[in-house]
Amino acid sequence: MPIKKLVDGLNKRKYRSRRQQQSANDPGLNRTNSPNGSLLDSQPDVQDTSQANSDSLTGDLVKDLHTVQSIFEESSDLITREFKIGATESIKAFIVMLNGLIDVKAVNADLIKPLMFLEHDINKNNVLAVIKGNALSVAMVKEGHSFAEVTDSILSGDTVLFIEDSEIALIASLRGGERRSVEESKTESIVRGPREGFVENLSTNMALLRRKMKNPALKFSELQIGSQTKTTVCVAYLKGIANEKVVEEIKNRLKRIDTDSILESGYIEAFIEDGPLSLFPTVGNAEKPDIVSAKLLEGRVAILVDGTPFVLTVPYLFIEAFQNAEDYYTRPYYATFIRWLRWLAFFLTTLTPALYVAITTFHQEFLPPALLVSIAAAEEGTPFPAMVEALLMQTIYEILREAGLRLPRPVGQAVSIVGVLVIGDAAISSGLVGAPMVVVTALTAISSFVVPSLTDVSTIVRFILILLAGFSGLYGVVLGFIAFMTHQISLRSLGVPYMSPLAPSTFSDLKDVVIRAPLWAMLTRPRVIGGGNPNRRKPNLRPTPPDEQKGES
Amino acid sequence: MLEEGRITYKQLILLIFLSRIIVTINYLPALNEPPLNQDVWLSELLFFPLQLLLALPVYILWKRFPNQTIIQYSQIIAGKLGKLAGVLIIWYFLHSTAISLAQFSLFLTSAVMSETPILFFALTLVLVCAYATRKGLEVISRLSELFAPLIIITFISVTFLLAKDMNLKTLTPILEKGVLPVFNGSLIYSARSVEVLGLAMLLPYLNNRQKVKRVFILSFGLISLFFVLITIPVLTVFGVTEARRLTFPDYSVIQLVNVGDFLERIESVHMAIWILGTFIKVTFLYYLTVLGLSQLLNLKDYRPLILPTGTILIPLSLLIAPSLVELEAFTSYKIFVWYSFFFILLIPSLLVLTAIIRKKG
Numbered sequence: 056m057p058i059k060k061l062v063d064g065l066n067k068r069k070y071r072s073r074r075q076q077q078s079a080n081d082p083g084l085n086r087t088n089s090p091n092g093s094l095l096d097s098q099p100d101v102q103d104t105s106q107a108n109s110d111s112l113t114g115d116l117v118k119d120l121h122t123v124q125s126i127f128e129e130s131s132d133l134i135t136r137e138f139k140i141g142a143t144e145s146i147k148a149f150i151v152m153l154n155g156l157i158d159v160k161a162v163n164a165d166l167i168k169p170l171m172f173l174e175h176d177i178n179k180n181n182v183l184a185v186i187k188g189n190a191l192s193v194a195m196v197k198e199g200h201s202f203a204e205v206t207d208s209i210l211s212g213d214t215v216l217f218i219e220d221s222e223i224a225l226i227a228s229l230r231g232g233e234r235r236s237v238e239e240s241k242t243e244s245i246v247r248g249p250r251e252g253f254v255e256n257l258s259t260n261m262a263l264l265r266r267k268m269k270n271p272a273l274k275f276s277e278l279q280i281g282s283q284t285k286t287t288v289c290v291a292y293l294k295g296i297a298n299e300k301v302v303e304e305i306k307n308r309l310k311r312i313d314t315d316s317i318l319e320s321g322y323i324e325a326f327i328e329d330g331p332l333s334l335f336p337t338v339g340n341a342e343k344p345d346i347v348s349a350k351l352l353e354g355r356v357a358i359l360v361d362g363t364p365f366v367l368t369v370p371y372l373f374i375e376a377f378q379n380a381e382d383y384y385t386r387p388y389y390a391t392f393i394r395w396l397r398w399l400a401f402f403l404t405t406l407t408p409a410l411y412v413a414i415t416t417f418h419q420e421f422l423p424p425a426l427l428v429s430i431a432a433a434e435e436g437t438p439f440p441a442m443v444e445a446l447l448m449q450t451i452y453e454i455l456r457e458a459g460l461r462l463p464r465p466v467g468q469a470v471s472i473v474g475v476l477v478i479g480d481a482a483i484s485s486g487l488v489g490a491p492m493v494v495v496t497a498l499t500a501i502s503s504f505v506v507p508s509l510t511d512v513s514t515i516v517r518f519i520l521i522l523l524a525g526f527s528g529l530y531g532v533v534l535g536f537i538a539f540m541t542h543q544i545s546l547r548s549l550g551v552p553y554m555s556p557l558a559p560s561t562f563s564d565l566k567d568v569v570i571r572a573p574l575w576a577m578l579t580r581p582r583v584i585g586g587g588n589p590n591r592r593k594p595n596l597r598p599t600p601p602d603e604q605k606g607e608s
Numbered sequence: 609m610l611e612e613g614r615i616t617y618k619q620l621i622l623l624i625f626l627s628r629i630i631v632t633i634n635y636l637p638a639l640n641e642p643p644l645n646q647d648v649w650l651s652e653l654l655f656f657p658l659q660l661l662l663a664l665p666v667y668i669l670w671k672r673f674p675n676q677t678i679i680q681y682s683q684i685i686a687g688k689l690g691k692l693a694g695v696l697i698i699w700y701f702l703h704s705t706a707i708s709l710a711q712f713s714l715f716l717t718s719a720v721m722s723e724t725p726i727l728f729f730a731l732t733l734v735l736v737c738a739y740a741t742r743k744g745l746e747v748i749s750r751l752s753e754l755f756a757p758l759i760i761i762t763f764i765s766v767t768f769l770l771a772k773d774m775n776l777k778t779l780t781p782i783l784e785k786g787v788l789p790v791f792n793g794s795l796i797y798s799a800r801s802v803e804v805l806g807l808a809m810l811l812p813y814l815n816n817r818q819k820v821k822r823v824f825i826l827s828f829g830l831i832s833l834f835f836v837l838i839t840i841p842v843l844t845v846f847g848v849t850e851a852r853r854l855t856f857p858d859y860s861v862i863q864l865v866n867v868g869d870f871l872e873r874i875e876s877v878h879m880a881i882w883i884l885g886t887f888i889k890v891t892f893l894y895y896l897t898v899l900g901l902s903q904l905l906n907l908k909d910y911r912p913l914i915l916p917t918g919t920i921l922i923p924l925s926l927l928i929a930p931s932l933v934e935l936e937a938f939t940s941y942k943i944f945v946w947y948s949f950f951f952i953l954l955i956p957s958l959l960v961l962t963a964i965i966r967k968k969g
Binding site: 414417418420421422423527528529530531533534537538540541544545552554557558559560 | 616618619716720721724728729732733736739740743744746747750751753754869870872873875876879880883884887
């Protein structure tokens with residue numbers, strides 16, 4: 056009964072803002088509110104009815120049906136179906152469900168049909184037991200005692216069976232409806248490795264994780280957040296591997312959230328992250344079960360949110376942006392090389408325009424003579440100082456990128472053609488910007504896609520550094536770098552320093568940061584995550600060729 | 609407790625190391641001090657044992673008061689006089705911060721950006737340092753942990769890149785003037801180490817008490833080796849006579865790096881390193897100043913002191929060194945060594961003696 060708990064929890068914490076909002080919206084209602092006020096405060100009609108019936112079922116079908124209908128007043132997707140149970144002796148009953156959330160075929164075949172043609176002696180005393188035992192061919196059936204519970208189930212897509220003279224309703228889980236099927240992830244494409252990505256449906260996502268880890272130690276603990284949306288949020292972790300304190304802390308932070316809606320995991324992220332005002336993300340997200348499984352196996356905790364394929368993982372460290380699932384599926388040398396390349400690309404994308412501006416404006420003497428001459432020749436006729444040029448080009452690039460992302464695909468091509476012609480060619484030939492600046496912008500743009508999870512961070516950092524470079528040269532850039540480093544080092548994600556294992560350095564963890572050691576050499580889980588079970592695999596797993604003498608057989 | 613953070617012995621070593629070596633990558637005062645000849649590098653090697661010896665009082669004091677800083681135990685040992693010692697030590701920290709700040713901004717105005725006023729550099733650096741100081745000891749030590757490898761790797765690679773220009777014959781004859789000037793030289797270098805008092809302030813925050821000896825030995829050993837690493841290229845490329853004429857010897861030597869006509873003009877890297885390193889040094893001393901001050905005044909939090917101290921620092925640094933000439937006059941060994949010995953040797957030694965006599969700790 057998660058909703059009950061939530062209601063109690065919500066009532067205990069009355070935030071000032073919430074109270075203000077409430078009283079502003081409907082002051083009259085607020086005064087009459089009773090213990091479960093916050094659950095229903097947005098639905099005044101529901102409030103009154105459930106109050107009158109003291110929330111529990113009566114067993115009087117006419118009354119109950121009326122109550123349900125008044126709860127779902129003006130909800131045209133509500134379906135109620137009255138019928139009689141039993142082929143011979145009949146007991147009145149009705150079922151309630153929401154159109155589109157149920158599997159109609161299953162409701163017909165597994166619920167209505169066996170009940171209607173039930174050939175069993177039933178009376179008012181044994182009806183519940185008989186139905187559960189002999190009639191309902193549905194795996195998930197539970198009993199509902201209150202309207203709050205029943206309403207919650209109906210909204211989640213369950214079908215509820217009300218039986219005459221029974222104060223208990225049966226809730227059959229026959230969920231269905233239109234859903235996206237499991238497909239290849241769009242944001243995290245790979246060459247080698249599993250392709251399936253998470254979908255919007257929570258239970259499918261849980262199943263995808265469970266399929267990766269056939270282990271009862273994988274725990275899913277659910278709760279509902281959002282007074283309006285009642286979104287199911289699920290904390291997943293591996294018991295014995297995840298840090299219990301972190302799990303508890305996450306649960307506490309989730310329970311603390313008192314908001315009207317959770318539409319995406321980004322909402323959750325905003326409420327639980329450690330550096331809420333920081334530029335840098337301290338909560339990670341992933342769209343693929345293999346990535347989330349790997350993070351769980353490292354001792355992290357995942358938060359699955361119903362309605363989004365993006366799963367949050369915490370603690371999230373800076374270095375995770377430079378790790379990729381495919382690193383672990385390919386051979387170590389190339390994976391290490393690519394990892395270094397990502398660091399290089401990150402520094403290129405944040406620093407290149409700033410360094411270019413600083414050096415061409417303030418420190419021409421730092422350039423080798425040949426390079427200096429060619430840059431000077433290219434920049435000679437341009438009307439703007441380097442900083443303005445850089446800001447201009449970066450802004451145009453960001454506009455193009457955003458336009459290309461949002462526009463329908465056929466129009467997107469037009470955008471890129473305009474972009475290529477306008478930025479690439481016309482701007483230079485008309486003498487508005489220098490050719491080196493276009494090279495720098497292009498390099499910056501390409502590099503930013505190498506570390507996708509830091510793209511938004513690097514864009515902002517880049518703009519700040521360009522400004523610093525334009526005003527105070529290399530000095531400003533280095534000082535800006537120091538300030539960002541200080542900030543990043545002071546950040547924490549669920550108690551784990553954000554920049555670890557670089558600073559504070561943990562030597563044994565560098566095996567998966569500076570290099571990607573072969574799997575048989577990575578014997579321990581990351582120490583900084585601090586889980587209970589540091590050992591991953593047995594030592595001496597390094598494959599060796601069979602002994603020559605023994606190998607003859 | 610005022611500072612909740614704990615640091616590892618590696619972080620402390622790197623902090624002390626960075627703070628001590630960073631000035632030498634530009635100023636290298638050793639060239640104009642005894643022994644005044646090519647034996648400078650021998651003095652720098654001898655620096656290691658001498659510095660250990662000079663830091664002995666601080667070590668003894670730590671043994672007696674493992675959980676307190678020098679500001680706190682000086683009051684236990686000597687009461688009112690101890691408080692005066694605390695004031696003097698804090699003044700020394702503040703003064704050292706101002707000197708580092710002056711060295712920092714004077715290098716930038718004279719070598720790199722000659723049209724920018726000194727005040728701009730002093731102001732912006734102090735702002736960033738204040739931000740880092742506010743974040744506390746853990747963040748400062750982690751920053752040094754992050755920057756130290758960058759700096760060490762850069763200077764080792766510079767030495768390799770300069771190898772073809774080096775003439776090792778300039779290092780001979782060895783011990784031309786005998787042993788005494790070499791010894792004097794190392795005494796002078798060790799007198800410049802405000803870091804000895806830094807250790808007296810930070811040892812209580814070490815997370816592992818077993819590693820204190822290692823902190824002393826490794827940090828001073830590393831410093832000594834790095835001095836040699838900086839000095840050898842300067843000496844062997846320029847020769848001692850020419851090197852002594854240069855204002856920024858190491859900066860000048862890095863300007864000579866040229867590998868295959870494409871890897872050249874890497875003094876921008878040198879400048880970046882200089883900013884990183886001096887940032888660590890100023891932040892470190894700045895932090896020691898405010899921490900010491902708040903311990904002296906029994907405050908619960910040192911953060912309110914950061915900005916007032918910063919506003920004192922900037923005019924102070926402009927006051928003590930309006931130009932390079934005045935800075936060098938003050939920091940030359942004839943004056944500064946005696947000034948410095950008073951704080952890093954005399955005060956701790958007197959404290960040790962008093963502690964032994966009055967049986968404290």
